[in-house]
Structures are given as C-alpha cells and as structure tokens.
Amino acid sequence: MNEYQKKIKKFCEERNWAQFHNPKDLLLGIVEEVGEFRNIIKWEQNPEVIKSVLFKNKDQVKDTVGDILWFLSLLANSCDVDMDEAINFTIKDNERRFPIEKTKNKHINIYLGGYDANFKEKNNNKLKEEYKYEKS
Numbered sequence: 001m002n003e004y005q006k007k008i009k010k011f012c013e014e015r016n017w018a019q020f021h022n023p024k025d026l027l028l029g030i031v032e033e034v035g036e037f038r039n040i041i042k043w044e045q046n047p048e049v050i051k052s053v054l055f056k057n058k059d060q061v062k063d064t065v066g067d068i069l070w071f072l073s074l075l076a077n078s079c080d081v082d083m084d085e086a087i088n089f090t091i092k093d094n095e096r097r098f099p100i101e102k103t104k105n106k107h108i109n110i111y112l113g114g115y116d117a118n119f120k121e122k123n124n125n126k127l128k129e130e131y132k133y134e135k136s
Contacts, residue, residue, distance in 0.1 A: 001077065002084045008073045021074050029071040037064045 001009070012018055040057055041050045054061055076083045097117045098108055108114040 001082050004069070005073045005077055005083060008070060009077050012074070018078075021078055023075060023078055026071055026075040026078065030068060030075070033064055033067045033071060037061070037068070040064075 012021065040060060041053055044050050044053065073083065076086065098115065099117070102115045106114060108116055110116050110119045
C-alpha cells in the first residue's frame, strides 16, 4: 500500500466510511469524476482548444484528477492492491507489449494496423491451435 493509500485508508477509518465503500459504488464514483472531467471539454473537437481550456481551468482539472485518484485508492484498498505495484507491473507489461522499434511514432490500434504484442501472441496461439486441430 503506497503512502497516499495509507493516508486515505486512515482518513476513512477515522470516519467509519468503509461501510459505504463497496467496489460497485467506488467504480461509479470514478465514472462520475471522469464525467466531471469530460464536462470541462465536452463537444470541443479542436485539440488546441481542448489543451487551452484544460490549461485555463487547471484548478478544476487538478481537483477532478485528485478525486479520481481518491476513488481509485479506495477501490485499490478494498481489493488489497498496492497501486505502486500495480502501476509498475503495467509499465513493465506495456514495455513488453509496445516495443519502441515497433511502436515509435505509430498508433497501437490493432484494428487499424497498429502493433500490440498481446494481440499478436493471442492470434499466433489461436492459429497454432487451429492448425493442430486441422492436422488431426
């Protein structure tokens, strides 16, 4: 459990709030906060305008990001997941899945020709299984 998770856990324990923190409601809290973030830029399509609006509303962005991390910490705590361990695992996994030589300056949408080692491995294994099935 990282330091933020410990602080949030202590904060909630002091208020006896764990009784209200089931995974479903914590996930809904995250969704709600993501929706609030979206409201800052909804309907705008121009990436430059979006960047500008986010910059001009940095306090609101910071508050919303903090709320998302708060709910995520509560969820991680309720599932006994150390967020530092989780993100380190994901970083290492993404380094394996998206090697620089295959993904630099390229998108990774596999449906549009992007590269993802997980997709390639799954398809290779599927093809091998189909080939075995056809041969027998």
